Amino acid sequence: MSVGSDIAAAGTTPVAAVEGATVRYKTVVALDGVHAEFRPGTTALLGPNGAGKTTLLSLLSTARRPHEGTVSLLGEPVGGRARTRRVRERVGVLPQTFGYYPRFTVREFVEYAAWLRKVPRARRVERTREALRLVELEKHADRRMGELSGGMLRRAGIAQAVVNEPALVLLDEPTVGLDPAQRVGFRGLIKDLGERSAVVMSTHLAEDVAHVCDRVHVLLDGRMRFTGSLGELCAQAPGAGRDGTAAEINGSTVEAGYLAVVERNGNEDRP
Numbered sequence: 001m002s003v004g005s006d007i008a009a010a011g012t013t014p015v016a017a018v019e020g021a022t023v024r025y026k027t028v029v030a031l032d033g034v035h036a037e038f039r040p041g042t043t044a045l046l047g048p049n050g051a052g053k054t055t056l057l058s059l060l061s062t063a064r065r066p067h068e069g070t071v072s073l074l075g076e077p078v079g080g081r082a083r084t085r086r087v088r089e090r091v092g093v094l095p096q097t098f099g100y101y102p103r104f105t106v107r108e109f110v111e112y113a114a115w116l117r118k119v120p121r122a123r124r125v126e127r128t129r130e131a132l133r134l135v136e137l138e139k140h141a142d143r144r145m146g147e148l149s150g151g152m153l154r155r156a157g158i159a160q161a162v163v164n165e166p167a168l169v170l171l172d173e174p175t176v177g178l179d180p181a182q183r184v185g186f187r188g189l190i191k192d193l194g195e196r197s198a199v200v201m202s203t204h205l206a207e208d209v210a211h212v213c214d215r216v217h218v219l220l221d222g223r224m225r226f227t228g229s230l231g232e233l234c235a236q237a238p239g240a241g242r243d244g245t246a247a248e249i250n251g252s253t254v255e256a257g258y259l260a261v262v263e264r265n266g267n268e269d270r271p
């Protein structure tokens with residue numbers, strides 16, 4: 001089944017949803033009764049260090065189960081080994097740091113990810129080629145992973161995340177460590193992904209959010225403090241349009257809206 005038909009089959013059902021999710025690490029409450037829904041398009045997950053962003057992504061990737069609450073993917077609650085395995089095949093993940101064999105070529109790395117995600121053997125070569133084309137790494141397909149620059153490595157990371165045509169793509173701080181030109185290129189790539197799937201991107205960079213995302217969630221101290229469109233976030237800033245919309249959406253207005261949410265909830269970190 002293609003991603004598009006997965007999404008269509010889900011109708012108005014979100015691609016992913018968490019309801020009342022609580023996660024604890026011993027005495028730390030990393031997520032505290034979080035509700036969130038994710039639909040096709042690109043959603044930013046904003047919040048200071050330690051807010052719970054990576055933990056929320058780990059619920060969506062099925063790497064972790066909440067202590068309380070539920071997680072649903074493609075309309076089905078996550079639970080039970082067989083069902084979890086099945087939905088996991090429809091999710092692509094780019095972690096903050098990812099492991100690889102440095103001697104693998106880029107092509108081998110992406111093909112290996114396709115095998116892990118159960119892409120049928122007959123489609124692996126074609127899917128790998130398509131994923132490498134999407135991230136513009138075809139020319140480097142035969143280079144070894146250990147020889148890549150930081151930007152190329154991130155691109156290879158995205159290629160492995162999308163090789164199975166996932167309905168849900170999770171990107172944990174995807175532009176960290178990229179130079180300004182690479183970051184601009186990456187924004188285009190992430191926007192393209194959002195046209196095929198539901199993309200959830202954790203980030204600290206307001207400028208990236210302004211250029212790439214349709215919707216925003218703000219997490220503070222494990223609680224969801226804001227959910228809305230980019231315009232609605234910008235409108236949180238003091239002095240934004242009286243009709244509840246921001247005049248302009250850019251890095252500064254996104255940051256001002258974010259800081260207003262943070263201030264209202266008593267936290268001083270910035271994105």
Ligand SMILES: Nc1ncnc2c1ncn2[C@@H]1O[C@H](COP(=O)(O)OP(=O)(O)OP(=O)(O)O)[C@@H](O)[C@H]1O
Pocket residue numbers: 025026028029030047048049050051052053054055056
């Ligand atoms: N394995 C762990 N053991 C104990 N505490 C943890 C563990 N992982 C995360 N935490 C704690 O849970 C809270 C949420 O962490 P999480 O990594 O989800 O935040 P984050 O928003 O992704 O932060 P960052 O922006 O720094 O990546 C933090 O207080 C963190 O210290």
